[in-house]
Amino acid sequence: GVTEVVTPGVAVDDKLLDHKSNNYLASVFFGRKGQVGVSFLDISTGEFLVCEGSTAYAEKLIQSFNPSELIFSKDRRKEVEKLFGDKYYTFMLDEWVYSFDYTREKLLEHFEVQNLKGFGIEEMELGQxxxxxxxxxxxxxxxxxxxxxxxxxxxxxxxYVWLDRFTVRNLELIHSNHDSGVPLIKILDQTVSSMGARLMKKWVVLPLKSIPAIESRLDMVGYFLDNAGLSGEVEQYIQQMGDLERLISKVPLGKINPREVVQLKKALGLINPIKELLLASDNAYLAKIAEGLNPCRMLKEEIGRQIVDDPPVNLAKGGVIADGFNAELDELRNVVQNSEGLLEEIQKTEVQRTGINSLKIGFNNVFGYYLEVTNKYKNQVPPEWARKQTLTNAERYITDELKKLEARILGAQEKILDLEEQLFEQLVLSLADYIQPIQHNANLIARIDCLLSFARVAKKNRYCRPKIDDSLVIDIKQGRHPVIEQHMGLDEEYVPNDVCLDNEEQQILMITGPNMAGKSALLRQTALICLMAQMGAFVPAESASIGLVDKVFTRVGASDNISSGESTFMVEMNETASIMNNISDRSLILLDEIGRGTSTYDGISIAWSIAEFLHSNGLARPKTLFATHYHELNELANKFSRIKNFNIATREVGHKVIFLRKLVPGGSEHSFGIHVAKMAGMPRSIVERAAHILTQLEQKSIDNGTEGTADGIKADKPRTQNISTEALQLSIFETVDPTAGKIKTALLDLNLNSMTPIDCMMKLNELKKLLEEREK
Structure with a gap:
C-alpha cells in the first residue's frame, strides 16, 4: 500500500530541499471583515508558526516566507487566486476541514494539552x-x-518593523528584481551553517522594534568583532556541526540513517566547547545563550557506545552496531568471522581423505557452498558426496557437513542484519526523547551563527555600530548602499551621503536631480541602513543615529502589472494608497518619481497633493524621502516648513554633465534628460534636434494660457506649433510610402486613454508586421 505521499510542502528528503532555506507548508483561513489566519510549518525542522491579521499582512508574510506549498479551503479559491495568482503550488481541502471545532481539537490532540494558552494562541481563532x-x-x-x-x-x-509586500520587493531584501541583481541577503548572509542561513532570512524580513532586543544583538556583534580569536574558534565548531535542526527532525519521521546518527553525536560533541568559550566571555548576552546550550552528554555517550565511528549510510549493509554492545550480536559475528577458518578446515580434511589436490570450496547464491573437482579427479569423489552441478571442466558437490556449516553461517548473517536493525530502531526511539533540547540547541547555534555573520560583514565592509533610541530623528553620516558599494568597478568608489530626517524641522526631503544621478540609490540606502540597524547589524556609514522606525514604505521604480491589465500608473497608485492609509510618526517613506505613469500635469498634481498630505494631515508626521523630476515641486519648500529641497549634485563641463552623486541642499533646475539620451547611445542627429527643440521651448513659454496651476504656480503649456521645423528632415509620414501612410492613419485613430497595456502591445505588434511586410 501507500506508505508516504510527498508534496512540495511536506518533503523531508535532503535531495528535495534547499539546505539554506526553510521548506514551509502554509495554510490560509479567511475570516470575517477581511481578517485572515495563516500558519507556516516546516516539517523538516519542526518549526510551526501562526499569525492573524489583515489580508495585506497575510500577503506580505506569505511573500516573505515564500512557502513551497499553500493549502486552503475549496470555497476560497477565487480569493487565493486574486491574492497570489499562480506563484505557489496549491492544494484545496474540503470546507469542513476549516471549521474551528475540528481544527482546535486537532491541535489539542497533537500537543496533548487542555488549552492553547501555554503557546500564546488561545485567542487566535483564525490562526488556530x-x-x-x-x-x-x-x-x-x-x-x-x-x-x-x-x-x-x-x-x-x-x-517587528512593518514591511509591506511592495517594500520587501522594492528594497530587494531576499530576491532581486533583476536576473543579474544582488539582494541584501547575499551581502549579510556569511553564515557557516544551514541553520544560520535559514534564520538569517527571517531576521532580514523581520527587523525588530524592541530597543533592548536590538541592543543585545549589537552588543554580541560588537563582542565578536573585538574578539577575533574567540569568533574564529566558535565559527569553526559551528561549521563542523552540520544541520542539527534537520537531523533531529528526521528521528520521529523514521528517516535518519546510521551515518546521520554519528553526525548527531559529533554535533553534540561540539556543543560543549562552544558553551565553554561563550561562558568564559565577559558578554552577559552570550553567557546567557551559553547557559541554554545542552551538550546531551548521556545521549552522545550512548550513540558512541552503540554505533561504530564510520557506519554505512544504508542500515541493510550491516556493520552499524559497535562490538561489545550486544552479546548475542557478538556471538553471531564470531560465527561468521570464524567461518572462513572452518571452511578451510573442511577443504584440508577432504583433500587428505580423497587425494584430490585441486579441490576447492566455493559459494554461489543458487545452492550455497560447494566442493569443486576438476574432471581429472572426478573418479576419486566419495559416494556420499551429492553432485549439484556439472561444468565443462569440473563438477560441483555438496556434503552434509558443508550444508550444516552453511546453515550456521547464512543464518548468522541474516540474524546479524535483523538484530542490528532492531538495535538501531531502539536507539532511534531513544533519540526521540532528546528532540526538544536538541532543537533548542539548534536554535541557539543558528542565532550565534547569524551574529558572527554580522560581525564578519561589519569588519570586511567597514561598517559602524548604529545608535538606536526612541527619538524621532534619523541622522546618517556618510551612509553607503550596502549592495551597490560591493559591486563597483575597480577604479570606482561609492560616494557616501549624509541624510537627516526628523519630525520637527526636516520631515520631508524633496530630492531633485537628473536621471541616473543616484536618487533611487540614496532612497534605498537610507531604508536599508535603518532596517539593518534594527536587525541588530552594523551599518555602512561613518555614524548612524536611528530613532526607532515602526514601518517602512516604498514606492520606487515603475512596474506594469500587464497580466492583470494594470498600467504603471495604476500599480503606482495602489502602492501609494497603501502607504497613505498606514502612516505613523515613526514611519519611513520612500517615494521615487510619483506620478510619472500619467501625464505631466496629472503627475505634478498628484505628487504635490501627496507631499501636502504627508506634511499637514494632522495625524502623523512620517519621515519621507521624495525623489522627483518635477522641479515645480521645489516650490513646496516655500509653503511648508518641514519640507526641504535637496538635489543630487551635477557639474556641467562644456556640453558634458558629470554626476557627482552628492546630496546637497537646494533644488535642481535641470533634469539633463537629453544628456542621458546621449549616454544611452541615441543617434547624434536626434540628440542635437532635441537640444534645439528644448532651447525653443524654454524661450517661447506661453504667457496667455496655462494647462493647470498649483497654488498659483504656473505650469505653462508650451505651444509646440511655434517650434521651428526648418532643420527637421522630411518626416516618415510625408513620404510617398503607402505603408507609412497606413501606419500614420492607424496611429491617428488610436484612443490611448481607453487602451490597456495589452491592447497597446497588440497594436504595436500589428504595426510592426506592416513594416515587416514592406521589407519583404
Missing part, C-alpha cells in the same frame, strides 16, 4: 483554524509521527 488544517493535511499524506513538532509560536506583528 489554519494550523489545525495543516495537521489534518499531514495525516492525509501519511506523516503520522510528528513528535518533533512539539510547539507552536505566534508571529507578533508588534515585535
Amino acid at each position: 483554524v489554519a494550523a489545525g488544517a495543516t495537521l489534518h493535511y499531514l495525516a492525509t499524506t501519511e506523516n503520522k509521527n510528528l513528535r518533533h513538532i512539539n510547539a507552536i509560536s505566534r508571529i507578533q506583528p508588534d515585535r
Whole structure:
C-alpha cells in the first residue's frame, strides 16, 4: 500500500530541499471583515508558526516566507487566486476541514494539552483554524509521527518593523528584481551553517522594534568583532556541526540513517566547547545563550557506545552496531568471522581423505557452498558426496557437513542484519526523547551563527555600530548602499551621503536631480541602513543615529502589472494608497518619481497633493524621502516648513554633465534628460534636434494660457506649433510610402486613454508586421 505521499510542502528528503532555506507548508483561513489566519510549518525542522491579521499582512508574510506549498479551503479559491495568482503550488481541502471545532481539537490532540494558552494562541481563532488544517493535511499524506513538532509560536506583528509586500520587493531584501541583481541577503548572509542561513532570512524580513532586543544583538556583534580569536574558534565548531535542526527532525519521521546518527553525536560533541568559550566571555548576552546550550552528554555517550565511528549510510549493509554492545550480536559475528577458518578446515580434511589436490570450496547464491573437482579427479569423489552441478571442466558437490556449516553461517548473517536493525530502531526511539533540547540547541547555534555573520560583514565592509533610541530623528553620516558599494568597478568608489530626517524641522526631503544621478540609490540606502540597524547589524556609514522606525514604505521604480491589465500608473497608485492609509510618526517613506505613469500635469498634481498630505494631515508626521523630476515641486519648500529641497549634485563641463552623486541642499533646475539620451547611445542627429527643440521651448513659454496651476504656480503649456521645423528632415509620414501612410492613419485613430497595456502591445505588434511586410 501507500506508505508516504510527498508534496512540495511536506518533503523531508535532503535531495528535495534547499539546505539554506526553510521548506514551509502554509495554510490560509479567511475570516470575517477581511481578517485572515495563516500558519507556516516546516516539517523538516519542526518549526510551526501562526499569525492573524489583515489580508495585506497575510500577503506580505506569505511573500516573505515564500512557502513551497499553500493549502486552503475549496470555497476560497477565487480569493487565493486574486491574492497570489499562480506563484505557489496549491492544494484545496474540503470546507469542513476549516471549521474551528475540528481544527482546535486537532491541535489539542497533537500537543496533548487542555488549552492553547501555554503557546500564546488561545485567542487566535483564525490562526488556530489554519494550523489545525495543516495537521489534518499531514495525516492525509501519511506523516503520522510528528513528535518533533512539539510547539507552536505566534508571529507578533508588534515585535517587528512593518514591511509591506511592495517594500520587501522594492528594497530587494531576499530576491532581486533583476536576473543579474544582488539582494541584501547575499551581502549579510556569511553564515557557516544551514541553520544560520535559514534564520538569517527571517531576521532580514523581520527587523525588530524592541530597543533592548536590538541592543543585545549589537552588543554580541560588537563582542565578536573585538574578539577575533574567540569568533574564529566558535565559527569553526559551528561549521563542523552540520544541520542539527534537520537531523533531529528526521528521528520521529523514521528517516535518519546510521551515518546521520554519528553526525548527531559529533554535533553534540561540539556543543560543549562552544558553551565553554561563550561562558568564559565577559558578554552577559552570550553567557546567557551559553547557559541554554545542552551538550546531551548521556545521549552522545550512548550513540558512541552503540554505533561504530564510520557506519554505512544504508542500515541493510550491516556493520552499524559497535562490538561489545550486544552479546548475542557478538556471538553471531564470531560465527561468521570464524567461518572462513572452518571452511578451510573442511577443504584440508577432504583433500587428505580423497587425494584430490585441486579441490576447492566455493559459494554461489543458487545452492550455497560447494566442493569443486576438476574432471581429472572426478573418479576419486566419495559416494556420499551429492553432485549439484556439472561444468565443462569440473563438477560441483555438496556434503552434509558443508550444508550444516552453511546453515550456521547464512543464518548468522541474516540474524546479524535483523538484530542490528532492531538495535538501531531502539536507539532511534531513544533519540526521540532528546528532540526538544536538541532543537533548542539548534536554535541557539543558528542565532550565534547569524551574529558572527554580522560581525564578519561589519569588519570586511567597514561598517559602524548604529545608535538606536526612541527619538524621532534619523541622522546618517556618510551612509553607503550596502549592495551597490560591493559591486563597483575597480577604479570606482561609492560616494557616501549624509541624510537627516526628523519630525520637527526636516520631515520631508524633496530630492531633485537628473536621471541616473543616484536618487533611487540614496532612497534605498537610507531604508536599508535603518532596517539593518534594527536587525541588530552594523551599518555602512561613518555614524548612524536611528530613532526607532515602526514601518517602512516604498514606492520606487515603475512596474506594469500587464497580466492583470494594470498600467504603471495604476500599480503606482495602489502602492501609494497603501502607504497613505498606514502612516505613523515613526514611519519611513520612500517615494521615487510619483506620478510619472500619467501625464505631466496629472503627475505634478498628484505628487504635490501627496507631499501636502504627508506634511499637514494632522495625524502623523512620517519621515519621507521624495525623489522627483518635477522641479515645480521645489516650490513646496516655500509653503511648508518641514519640507526641504535637496538635489543630487551635477557639474556641467562644456556640453558634458558629470554626476557627482552628492546630496546637497537646494533644488535642481535641470533634469539633463537629453544628456542621458546621449549616454544611452541615441543617434547624434536626434540628440542635437532635441537640444534645439528644448532651447525653443524654454524661450517661447506661453504667457496667455496655462494647462493647470498649483497654488498659483504656473505650469505653462508650451505651444509646440511655434517650434521651428526648418532643420527637421522630411518626416516618415510625408513620404510617398503607402505603408507609412497606413501606419500614420492607424496611429491617428488610436484612443490611448481607453487602451490597456495589452491592447497597446497588440497594436504595436500589428504595426510592426506592416513594416515587416514592406521589407519583404
